[in-house]
Amino acid sequence: MKLKETGVLTTADLKEMGRYPSEERMKKGPVAVAECVQDIPCNPCETSCPFKAIHVGENISNLPNVNVDVCNGCTTCVAACSGLAIFVLDKSYSDSVGKVSFPYEYGHSFKVNDVVKAADRSGKNVCDGKILKITNTQKADKTTIITLEVPIEWVDEVRSIYRDRQQQLVKEVLSEKLGDDVMVCRCEEITAGEIRAAIRQGATDITGVKLRTRAGMGLCQGRTCEALVNQIIRQELGNSPEEIGFSTPRTPQRPVTFGTLGGDLDE
Numbered sequence: 001m002k003l004k005e006t007g008v009l010t011t012a013d014l015k016e017m018g019r020y021p022s023e024e025r026m027k028k029g030p031v032a033v034a035e036c037v038q039d040i041p042c043n044p045c046e047t048s049c050p051f052k053a054i055h056v057g058e059n060i061s062n063l064p065n066v067n068v069d070v071c072n073g074c075t076t077c078v079a080a081c082s083g084l085a086i087f088v089l090d091k092s093y094s095d096s097v098g099k100v101s102f103p104y105e106y107g108h109s110f111k112v113n114d115v116v117k118a119a120d121r122s123g124k125n126v127c128d129g130k131i132l133k134i135t136n137t138q139k140a141d142k143t144t145i146i147t148l149e150v151p152i153e154w155v156d157e158v159r160s161i162y163r164d165r166q167q168q169l170v171k172e173v174l175s176e177k178l179g180d181d182v183m184v185c186r187c188e189e190i191t192a193g194e195i196r197a198a199i200r201q202g203a204t205d206i207t208g209v210k211l212r213t214r215a216g217m218g219l220c221q222g223r224t225c226e227a228l229v230n231q232i233i234r235q236e237l238g239n240s241p242e243e244i245g246f247s248t249p250r251t252p253q254r255p256v257t258f259g260t261l262g263g264d265l266d267e
């Protein structure tokens with residue numbers, strides 16, 4: 001899975017996981033794709049859909065499943081998704097161009113019919129796109145939904161509008177040294193300062209930090225903090241990503257109840 005190697009999800013990853021709408025479905029009309037592949041406790045997508053096309057279920061750490069036969073591409077969930085992970089794709093529009101709707105939370109002065117630089121999931125400019133629609137809903141008034149017309153071959157890749165300054169900011173944030181009081185592992189409440197202390201005690205990789213601090217051992221199992229821990233080790237020691245490594249996944253990889261583990265007490 002490319003996401004593990006590069007930090008950027010790919011269409012191939014989503015297809016491999018069976019989480020991408022088929023060509024046939026996209027050619028029938030607009031359909032949502034939830035590019036949400038980590039078991040985080042979150043479900044506004046499910047509750048926002050007026051057509052009950054998204055299912056997360058009782059365990060809110062489940063991944064959302066979009067029922068593509070029920071979804072009509074209304075885009076309500078695009079603004080509701082707290083992870084900005086839902087997009088609406090449409091390849092029914094014409095043979096040469098398609099439509100991509102995505103959330104956009106930066107200040108902007110775009111107008112309908114503007115031609116803009118379209119960006120892929122990594123933020124790279126891949127083609128031009130024409131703005132067809134700009135929507136602000138009352139419920140999610142800070143999240144604009146933009147619908148772009150792009151060449152049909154880019155519908156699977158375009159997910160935003162390219163921002164020069166954005167690229168610069170990403171670089172700055174990645175090289176920025178987090179203050180010692182910044183909370184890195186939210187589940188176990190471990191700060192950047194505690195991670196640095198663990199490094200001074202001899203930790204040189206993700207596992208070493210985890211053993212000394214418990215960072216990555218909480219509910220999210222490192223899904224939230226691992227990249228930041230990796231960044232702090234790189235800044236402190238200059239180790240390569242290969243040397244820092246990943247945490248070792250162990251079962252159960254998601255929280256399960258005692259009932260699931262031990263069975264019904266009455267049995």
Ligand code: SF4
Binds near residue numbers: 032048051072073
């Ligand atoms: S696009 Fe509309 S119908 Fe489809 S899943 Fe989202 S909210 Fe539901």
Ligand code: SF4
Binds near residue numbers: 036081086
């Ligand atoms: S709201 Fe967004 S981030 Fe949360 S589960 Fe649904 S798709 Fe994933």
